[in-house]
Amino acid sequence: MSIEIQNIRKQFGDFVALDDVNLTVNDGELLALLGPSGCGKTTLLRIIAGLERPDGGQVLFGGEDATHRHVAERKVGFVFQHYALFRHMTVFDNVAFGLTVKPRRTRPSPEAIRERVMELLRLVQLEWLADAYPPQLSGGQRQRIALARSLAVEPRVLLLDEPFGALDARVRKDLRRWLRELHDEIHLTSVFVTHDQEEALEVSDRVVVMDHGHIEQVGRPDEIYENPASPFVTQFLGDVNLFHGRVERGLFRVGDFAHPLAGHDDSDQALAYVRPHDLDVSMSAAQALAQGRIEHIHAVGPVVRLELRQDDGSVIDVALSKERYRELGLTPGDTAFVRPKKLSVFNGDASDYVI
Amino acid sequence: MSLLNRSYSVLPGFRLGFGISLAWLGLIVLLPLAMMIVATSRMGWPAFLGTVLDERVLASLRLSFVAAAIAAAINAVFGLLLAWVLVRYRLFGKRFIDAMVDLPFALPTSVAGIALTTLYAPNGLVGQYLAPLGIKVAYTPLGIVVALTFIGLPFVVRTVQPVLQELERELEEAASCLGANRWQTVRRVIFPTVLPALITGTTLAFARATGEYGSVIFIAGNIPLVSEIAPLIIVSKLDQYDQNGATAVAVVMLLISFALLLLINSLQWWSARRNGAQR
Amino acid sequence: MSDSYSATAEARWVRWSLCGVALAFVFLFLLIPLLSVFQQALSHGVGLYLAALTEPDARAAIGLTVRSAAIAVPLNLVFGIAAAWAIARFEFRGKTLLTTLIDLPFSVSPVVAGLMFVLLFGVNSPVGAFLAAHGMKVIFAEPGIVLATVFVTFPFVARELIPLMQSQGADEEQAALVLGASGWKSFVRVTLPNVKWGLLYGVILCNARAMGEFGAVSVVSGHIRGETNTIPLHVEILYNEYNFVGAFACASILALLALLTLVIKSLIEWRQAREQNQASGRVQLARVRRAGEHA
Numbered sequence: 001m002s003i004e005i006q007n008i009r010k011q012f013g014d015f016v017a018l019d020d021v022n023l024t025v026n027d028g029e030l031l032a033l034l035g036p037s038g039c040g041k042t043t044l045l046r047i048i049a050g051l052e053r054p055d056g057g058q059v060l061f062g063g064e065d066a067t068h069r070h071v072a073e074r075k076v077g078f079v080f081q082h083y084a085l086f087r088h089m090t091v092f093d094n095v096a097f098g099l100t101v102k103p104r105r106t107r108p109s110p111e112a113i114r115e116r117v118m119e120l121l122r123l124v125q126l127e128w129l130a131d132a133y134p135p136q137l138s139g140g141q142r143q144r145i146a147l148a149r150s151l152a153v154e155p156r157v158l159l160l161d162e163p164f165g166a167l168d169a170r171v172r173k174d175l176r177r178w179l180r181e182l183h184d185e186i187h188l189t190s191v192f193v194t195h196d197q198e199e200a201l202e203v204s205d206r207v208v209v210m211d212h213g214h215i216e217q218v219g220r221p222d223e224i225y226e227n228p229a230s231p232f233v234t235q236f237l238g239d240v241n242l243f244h245g246r247v248e249r250g251l252f253r254v255g256d257f258a259h260p261l262a263g264h265d266d267s268d269q270a271l272a273y274v275r276p277h278d279l280d281v282s283m284s285a286a287q288a289l290a291q292g293r294i295e296h297i298h299a300v301g302p303v304v305r306l307e308l309r310q311d312d313g314s315v316i317d318v319a320l321s322k323e324r325y326r327e328l329g330l331t332p333g334d335t336a337f338v339r340p341k342k343l344s345v346f347n348g349d350a351s352d353y354v355i
Numbered sequence: 356m357s358l359l360n361r362s363y364s365v366l367p368g369f370r371l372g373f374g375i376s377l378a379w380l381g382l383i384v385l386l387p388l389a390m391m392i393v394a395t396s397r398m399g400w401p402a403f404l405g406t407v408l409d410e411r412v413l414a415s416l417r418l419s420f421v422a423a424a425i426a427a428a429i430n431a432v433f434g435l436l437l438a439w440v441l442v443r444y445r446l447f448g449k450r451f452i453d454a455m456v457d458l459p460f461a462l463p464t465s466v467a468g469i470a471l472t473t474l475y476a477p478n479g480l481v482g483q484y485l486a487p488l489g490i491k492v493a494y495t496p497l498g499i500v501v502a503l504t505f506i507g508l509p510f511v512v513r514t515v516q517p518v519l520q521e522l523e524r525e526l527e528e529a530a531s532c533l534g535a536n537r538w539q540t541v542r543r544v545i546f547p548t549v550l551p552a553l554i555t556g557t558t559l560a561f562a563r564a565t566g567e568y569g570s571v572i573f574i575a576g577n578i579p580l581v582s583e584i585a586p587l588i589i590v591s592k593l594d595q596y597d598q599n600g601a602t603a604v605a606v607v608m609l610l611i612s613f614a615l616l617l618l619i620n621s622l623q624w625w626s627a628r629r630n631g632a633q634r
Numbered sequence: 635m636s637d638s639y640s641a642t643a644e645a646r647w648v649r650w651s652l653c654g655v656a657l658a659f660v661f662l663f664l665l666i667p668l669l670s671v672f673q674q675a676l677s678h679g680v681g682l683y684l685a686a687l688t689e690p691d692a693r694a695a696i697g698l699t700v701r702s703a704a705i706a707v708p709l710n711l712v713f714g715i716a717a718a719w720a721i722a723r724f725e726f727r728g729k730t731l732l733t734t735l736i737d738l739p740f741s742v743s744p745v746v747a748g749l750m751f752v753l754l755f756g757v758n759s760p761v762g763a764f765l766a767a768h769g770m771k772v773i774f775a776e777p778g779i780v781l782a783t784v785f786v787t788f789p790f791v792a793r794e795l796i797p798l799m800q801s802q803g804a805d806e807e808q809a810a811l812v813l814g815a816s817g818w819k820s821f822v823r824v825t826l827p828n829v830k831w832g833l834l835y836g837v838i839l840c841n842a843r844a845m846g847e848f849g850a851v852s853v854v855s856g857h858i859r860g861e862t863n864t865i866p867l868h869v870e871i872l873y874n875e876y877n878f879v880g881a882f883a884c885a886s887i888l889a890l891l892a893l894l895t896l897v898i899k900s901l902i903e904w905r906q907a908r909e910q911n912q913a914s915g916r917v918q919l920a921r922v923r924r925a926g927e928h929a
Contacts (some may be wrong), residue, residue, distance in 0.1 A: 051528050071531045078532040081369035098533035099542070146529075153534055307622040369724045375716035376732065376792075379709075382736055382783055387750035395754045433659050440656040444649060452657070454900040458664050461892035462901075463846025465866040466885040469873050470667040473674060473882075477708045480670060481662070481840040505663055527642040537644055565747025569848030569866065573873065586745035586849065593749065593853060598758060605708065613836055620734065626666030 001062045001189050002027045002049060003158040008057035010043055013079065017043040018054070019213040025157075027062075027188045030180070030224045032204035034194055034242060036236070040213040041193045042161055049159050050074045061156060077188075081162040083142040085134040091145050092130040095120055104128030120148040123182070139268060140171040144178075164199065169311035176203050197237045201225060209233050230345050234273040240281065243272040243289060243343075252345050257289045258271075259343060264282035267347040269351050274340045276319040281306065288337035292316050294330055391609070394602045406603040411579055412588055416607065419585040422496060423564035426503035431557040433510025441512070442519040457513050464569025468479030471502055471530050472573040494517040494533065499584065507560030514556030518549050519620070551626030555619060562615040657773055671889045675882035687884035694860040695868035698776065702842040702864065706783040711796045714791025715833075717826075721792075722799035723807070733796070739788040743827070747785050748853025753777055773858030779864065782850040794836030798829055831902050842895040844886055 002337055003025040010018040016038045018296055025031050033041040046052040046057055050071035052066045056346050058067045066074055085094050087252040095117045097106055121127040124144040139255065143163060150158065163179070164172040183332065194200050200207045201221040209216045209224065209232075228234040245254035247267045254272075264270075274289075292308030296313075305327040306315040316338060319326075330336065361577065395403065403430045406412060441453055442543040459467065475482045475492035485492060493497045496587065567585040585608055592601040643649070676683050686692060715738060720870070721729060737746065751928045754764045755772035765772060806828065812818035848866040855862045857871065863883050872881035 024592070049532060072534050072536060075534075076532060078529065080525045080529060082523070082525060084523065086526060086530075086547075097530070097543070101530075101533065101535040101539045149529075149533070152432070173419070227408040297591055334628075359795055360650065364724055364804075365811055365883075366723050366804060367724075368719055368821065371721035372716040372718075373724075373726075375713060376720055376736075379713040379716075379734055380732075383781070383788055384735060387747075387785070390754040390759065391750050409806050418705060434897075436652060437656045437659065440653055444653055445655055450900070454896050455660060456665050458892065461842045461846075461895040462668070463787075463842075463848060463866050463892070465781060465848040465869050466846070466888045466892075467667060469869065469881055469885060470671045471676075473878075474667060474670055480666065480686075483670060489753065505667070508663065524642055524900075540642075542760070549817045562741050566741075566746065568743065568745045568852075571869075586743050589745050589749060590853060593752065596754070600755065601749055605743075605749050608743055608746055610745070616737070616741045631744050 003157060003189065003191070004058075004060040004063070005044070005048070006058045006060065007030065008044070008047060008059070009055045010040075010047060011055055012050065016213050018047070021057070021215055023208060023218070025189060025191055025213060027189055029205040030190045030192070030203065031184045032192055032194055032200035032207045033210060033214075034197060034200040034207050034236070037211035038212075039196060039210040041210050043160050043193075045161055045191060045193050047136070048157070049076050049078050051078070057112065058191075072138045075153065075156045076156035077147075077153065077158040079143070079150050079158070079163050081165045083134070083139075083146045083166075085142055085146055085149070087134045090130065090131075091121070091126070091137070092117055092134050092135070094145060095152050097149065112320065116152060119150055123151070124148045137211075139167045140175055143167065143175065143305045147179075147182075151188075154331060155188070158188050158190040160181045160190065161195055162195070164196075165194075172199075201237070209236060211236075228273075228344055231273065234346075235343050239276055239317055240273045241276065243274065245270050245272055245345075247347065250342070254289055256285075257339075258287075258288055259340065259345075261345055264345060265347065270345055270347050272340070272343045272345045274343045276305070277303070277344045278317070278319040278340055279318045279338045280324075280341060281318055281320060281330070281338055283328070283334075283336060284298050285337055287339060290316060290338055291335060294332050294336055296328065299325065299333060306330070306336075308338065316319040361556065371417050378632045391602060391605065394598070395606050397485050398603065402599060403603045403606075406600045407607055411583070412585075414580045414606055415583045415585045416581065416604075418496060418499070419565050419608075420597060420611070421452065422499045422584070423503055423567075425500050425560050426484055426507055426564050427557050427561035429500070429504050430507045430560045431513045431553060434508055434555055434556060434560075437508075438512045438515040438519055442516060450533070458509075460509050461508075464506070464567065465573070467505055468502065468570040468573035471570065472498070473486060475574065476503060478571065493574050494578070496575075496582050498574035499571050499582060502574050503564040503567055506567050506570055507564050510560040510563065511553065511556035514552045517548055518552040522548060553627075558615060558619050560623065562612055562619070565615075599628055637901070660706075668889060668893075671882055671885050674878060675886040677882075678879050682879050683883050683886075686877075686880040687887070689880075691860045692766045692868060692880070693861070695863045695865045698779070698862070699845050699864045699866075700785050702776070702780045703841055705780050706787055706844045707837060707841050709784055710787055711791050711833075711837060713788070714793075714795055714836060715716055717792040717831075718799050719821075721796050723804050735790050736792050736878035739785050744786055744849030745853055748782050748850040751781050751785070751850075751854050754783075755926065765900070773854055774862060776862065778854035779851050779862065782854045783844050783847055786847050786850050790840035790843065791833070792841070793827055793837035794832050795805075798832040802828055831906050835899065835902050838898050841894060845891055848885050 005021060005025075006024040008018050008021045010016075020053055021040070033044060035041045043052060043105070046053050050066070050069060054067065055072055060066065061074070066081050067173050086097065089097070090343060096113050099113045102108075111123045118127055118130070122128055124147060126141060126144055126148070127143065129137065133314050134145070137145065161234060164175055176199055192204070201224075204221065206219060206222050206309075207221050208218045211232050217224055223236055224233065225266065228237060231352075234240055245252055245257075246257065247261065247270045249266065250261055250264065252264075254274055259272075272289075282288075290310060292315075294306055295309045296307040298305040299322075302322055304322055306318040306319045306320065308318060310316060318338060360398065420570055441449060442455075446452070452601065472479075472493050474480050475485070475495070475498060477486045477491065479493070481491060490497070492501055525542055526548070527540050530544045535543065566586060568584070568590075572587055574586060575584050575587075575588055583602060589601045589604050590600075592604065643651075659687050712845055717732075720726075721733060752773055753759060755765065755771075755778060756762060756765060762773065770777075772781070793819045806824050810824045811817070815823065819928060846866055848862075848870070851864055852867055852870070855864070855867055859865060859871070863871065869881050869888070872878075872884065
């Protein structure tokens, strides 16, 4: 089931949570809503679910207007950050809840319910916990039960609100992979909210980056990572170094350094964003973007991280492969020069986002 | 203090604090209680049973507990409702109503007693409307129930209220997403969560009502076999210098209230265990 | 009222009828009885009202009530703090038992409580006989009234403090000790300020009950007019003599006391809620800052 979001607006008092948002979620895809807290991603998810009523705009499920449908009639699966399991019920009863509250006419027989619940518990690999109570489970187990519970009613779409937000880093990683596999298996249209860019990029088919109630960019994870559409997206997706320069006749220039650009107007104030691993280091000054004194070298693991202090006091982060690092033979105190393998340039003043 | 098997702590003052508590507890609570046990044991079984099995005593015990049970049941319903309204709805004068709920805790029982009696007497402010309908409240068992309802209300509201306040909205939203209508959500998700607190509050109200004296004697009319409560029997036996008789009735009441206390504690323990180990 | 569309709200008519029933219940069962006390007291004019309050027996009753509360409340305050310190700050065997025993007076009928003191100090008991031989009277005298009052108000302060101190934990006191404070200093400068509202709360509830206790005091008092009558007992006597103005006049003092108790209690709760909000606001701000630094 596809979801279309048309001109959705939502305000809480003076705070504009969503400002004219348009988005289409394709049938069967796993979409991530990514953004810092307060960007409106959870509000958007709750509006899709029907837990929140938009001030304007429409939500269409499979082309059909669902804006004024009550939550209970929308047939959405919703997974909460803090699981929201009913703690006075066993795991089995939790999963069975959605089936047992159906009107008598459409309610499956007790045997059918039992079969369906056990099937779902097998799907989340927790059938042995059917008789346990939620307080006896670990966080990861609770979230899997919450997922099984939301799937029991055969929802048309699955919505997950920061599903791994309350979990340890390790469990989080396991569960992430597991969710991806599960989605590949059942192909249910799914939207999940996260503020963790790594999670969004790793799990989803497409990522929607949001900020201040707007959608900044929509695209496949690799697209977004390689071609961020705005300084905000660039900064939000990971560590990045910022260089000031200008654009002249299709070239981004800082001193000697020049880099060809496509489709940029000339500008005196341009910003180049370069990720640490897109920087190369050398000892020669020719064609260098910037230079700095090596302050720290973190050589643990496959990637070596350098911190270069520039003359104006700012720091450049560089990530090198171990081989390259050995080749260069760098030591703290050396002056080194950096050259970008790839950069993103935006016009405008130094609008440095604080995330 | 090795007897107490106290685990190590850097904080001082355990002996002092524990000593004062135990001394005061012993003097004010345990000593009188012990005296009562001594007095009872000196009485002997025949005298004890003779007193307790007296028709008037049995009727008063029955009345005390039945009226208390009815009042507790009324309070369970209206206390839950009041707590719900106070927690969930925006209401004009809510702070005032919230404060008023504690009135029965703060208002001396004799004041409550004479006020309720005057109101519910056949010529009283409320009673005058009930009398033509054939409903007599003051000087009947019904009056006792009214007084005990007044006394017990805050127990239910104050135990249920915090649980309702901490109830996560997400639970209700989850139920709603799963297709439950509002009534199903209330019945199957909210009510079971509140139930332990409701039982505790109701039992507390019940326990308090069984021993209540001040607010009841005015409104009860105190007709033997009809509207005479057990605490009144104790008082009238004392007035007739029948200490043994008074003690016998008191022991029965004490045993029942201890049983209730035990029940409350195990209920709390049970619900704590049930809800234990939460995030 | 919240949005009717919300997933977690009832239909409008359900909300209105629930509110209506709740309000009616409060009005009928709480508000009208309270108001009727004042209405009855003033029904024959202010002159009679004041006369009823200033006649000697009433004055004596007021004096006795204030005196016994003034003894009982501080005693239970000291006990409450001591018990809370031992129970909330230390682990020892029998802690549950001690907690249960402290709650015991709440579950004993006031009349039975009075009876226990009659049995202990009455003329028929060895203790009572001994005291009588030395010219001391407990039952049907002030000491008995004070003892009965102490018994029924026994748990109030401790009950308020124990959960509060348990939830606060001992970290701050330990920090004070590490910083070199003596045990007493850390108690006065750290523990007491932290529990002051809970303490005040316990004290006003304790006081309200002490001044208003009827059943237990009734049994040990002997009802001697002008001597062993507290205000609640005086109310009873006047009421039984059909002196309704006098009874309700004295009752109105107690009702005013109850109202004052409720006002103070609400103020404390309001203050606590405000402090808590500010504290959680600060925590949230700190959290946001920290998150900002991490990003």
